[in-house]
Amino acid sequence: ENREDMLNSKSNRLTEALEEANKLFSGVSCAREAALDAQFLVLASNLGKEKANELHSAMTAFDSLAFAEDLLTFMGINRIEAEENDSDPEGISGGYLPSNAWHKLGEETEKYFRRAPSFHYMLGSFKSDPPVPRQRIERQKKATGGEEKRAMPAQLKKMEESHQEATEKEVERILGLLQTHFKNDPDTPISFFDLVIDPNSFARTVENIFHVSFIIRDGFARLKLDDDKLPIIEPSKDNEGREDDHSAGARNQVVISLNHQEWK
Amino acid sequence: DEDFNLSQTPSHSQVQRNLERRSQDQVNQKVSELVQFLLVKDQKKIPIKRADILKKVIREYRDVYSEIINRAGRTLQQVFGLQVVEIDTKHHIYILTSNLPRVEGENLRRDNQTAKLGLLIVILSFIFMKGNSAKDGAVWEFLRRLRVQPGERHEVFGDVKKLVTEEFVRQKYLEITPIPLTDPPEFKYQWGPRAAKETSKRDVLRFVAKIQGKDPTFWMSQYNEAEATP
Numbered sequence: 001e002n003r004e005d006m007l008n009s010k011s012n013r014l015t016e017a018l019e020e021a022n023k024l025f026s027g028v029s030c031a032r033e034a035a036l037d038a039q040f041l042v043l044a045s046n047l048g049k050e051k052a053n054e055l056h057s058a059m060t061a062f063d064s065l066a067f068a069e070d071l072l073t074f075m076g077i078n079r080i081e082a083e084e085n086d087s088d089p090e091g092i093s094g095g096y097l098p099s100n101a102w103h104k105l106g107e108e109t110e111k112y113f114r115r116a117p118s119f120h121y122m123l124g125s126f127k128s129d130p131p132v133p134r135q136r137i138e139r140q141k142k143a144t145g146g147e148e149k150r151a152m153p154a155q156l157k158k159m160e161e162s163h164q165e166a167t168e169k170e171v172e173r174i175l176g177l178l179q180t181h182f183k184n185d186p187d188t189p190i191s192f193f194d195l196v197i198d199p200n201s202f203a204r205t206v207e208n209i210f211h212v213s214f215i216i217r218d219g220f221a222r223l224k225l226d227d228d229k230l231p232i233i234e235p236s237k238d239n240e241g242r243e244d245d246h247s248a249g250a251r252n253q254v255v256i257s258l259n260h261q262e263w264k
Numbered sequence: 265d266e267d268f269n270l271s272q273t274p275s276h277s278q279v280q281r282n283l284e285r286r287s288q289d290q291v292n293q294k295v296s297e298l299v300q301f302l303l304v305k306d307q308k309k310i311p312i313k314r315a316d317i318l319k320k321v322i323r324e325y326r327d328v329y330s331e332i333i334n335r336a337g338r339t340l341q342q343v344f345g346l347q348v349v350e351i352d353t354k355h356h357i358y359i360l361t362s363n364l365p366r367v368e369g370e371n372l373r374r375d376n377q378t379a380k381l382g383l384l385i386v387i388l389s390f391i392f393m394k395g396n397s398a399k400d401g402a403v404w405e406f407l408r409r410l411r412v413q414p415g416e417r418h419e420v421f422g423d424v425k426k427l428v429t430e431e432f433v434r435q436k437y438l439e440i441t442p443i444p445l446t447d448p449p450e451f452k453y454q455w456g457p458r459a460a461k462e463t464s465k466r467d468v469l470r471f472v473a474k475i476q477g478k479d480p481t482f483w484m485s486q487y488n489e490a491e492a493t494p
Contacts, residue, residue, distance in 0.1 A: 043445055050399075062393040062483060068409035070475045071386060097411055102420045105382030108474075112385065112467040116346045116360035118377065119303035 075101035314356035
């Protein structure tokens with residue numbers, strides 16, 4: 001209880017207490033008293049050790065307050081000069097410690113340590129934890145799913161329309177070309193290949209064949225084989241072609257294959 | 265865990281004979297695995313138990329355990345400049361320390377480890393200068409002057425109390441023991457075995473001297489003690 005009092009280097013109270021314990025011990029006759037005595041000795045020796053420690057530091061004048069202030073200075077404290085009234089009654093000095101203060105101190109500290117740098121893979125490693133349960137994600141998906149679906153059809157519709165439009169336009173354009181050519185030169189059939197092949201692009205050639213096939217399907221033009229057995233194309237006369245299509249007449253299918261090599 | 269305690273340590277010649285029975289490639293493989301194991305285990309700075317090494321890496325190569333660990337130690341030294349140091353010879357617990365001189369310059373890895381080291385050396389300095397042992401009350405009173413409080417969440421360290429009393433203790437940087445018959449219970453703070461291996465009294469005294477702009481001999485008894493301790 002009187003710890004501080006006993007610790008005071010000027011007091012002899014610890015010594016007095018020990019002397020008293022010594023005297024009392026000679027009167028001890030049962031185990032309980034001896035145990036109390038032992039307890040007292042432990043307490044006394046703790047105090048004794050503390051006293052010795054204090055003595056030690058008193059001799060070598062380690063001033064922890066000064067050390068703390070010097071540390072703060074090293075860490076870069078920004079001391080606000082005018083505010084003496086502000087200082088904490090418990091003795092913490094005023095000032096602002098920058099956010100990298102401890103990091104700065106740490107860097108200096110590393111010089112005094114032989115710490116092994118931590119080894120880490122540069123790209124990290126896979127997590128060994130089991131995957132987080134997916135329930136939460138699924139619930140969220142359902143919530144937004146409805147909205148997304150609504151948005152989707154609108155978009156798709158637009159795309160399909162534009163796609164169709166583009167194809168139709170192309171087909172019309174090619175048909176127009178064909179008809180113009182025939183108007184100018186009705187007796188010369190056009191070689192199919194001359195029409196569709198784009199010497200600069202295989203892909204474009206395939207597209208052209210695709211578009212021409214619509215023309216043929218819809219009866220606006222016809223494919224025939226000429227004397228050399230090469231396909232030629234000619235526009236059909238207006239009423240002729242379409243009527244043929246609607247009748248039960250033969251519909252022929254032709255498969256033309258053209259690969260890259262052949263195209264070249 | 266009993267399987268993984270070495271009941272007898274095979275003699276050197278016995279180990280050599282056991283080695284001959286094993287394929288060199290496989291032994292070398294084990295050495296590499298142990299090197300990786302030690303490096304990864306060291307990340308958190310929690311000391312590594314031999315029992316873990318035997319169980320997780322060495323396994324059926326127990327009869328040549330000492331050779332594997334020696335070679336692993338040599339690799340760590342030659343390739344990384346790291347030493348395997350036993351901090352507990354009774355329970356066989358190891359840490360890694362660095363043998364290379366520190367190079368000036370920025371730490372490339374931006375994490376908290378550097379700041380924590382600053383806090384640690386401050387505590388270790390306080391303990392040493394106060395005679396190798398300090399009461400918890402005194403330590404925290406000192407830290408308060410550096411704006412570090414056990415009750416508050418610290419901007420850099422978060423839960424400082426946990427960092428000091430749990431993390432630093434688990435890493436063996438600090439040893440905190442209860443003082444008997446104190447009510448309310450008080451604790452004694454001392455250097456842990458890792459602190460003793462990674463730094464020294466002499467280095468810490470140099471640190472204090474630098475901060476205070478004095479010569480280490482200013483504190484005569486600490487200086488003498490530091491010089492006397494290897």
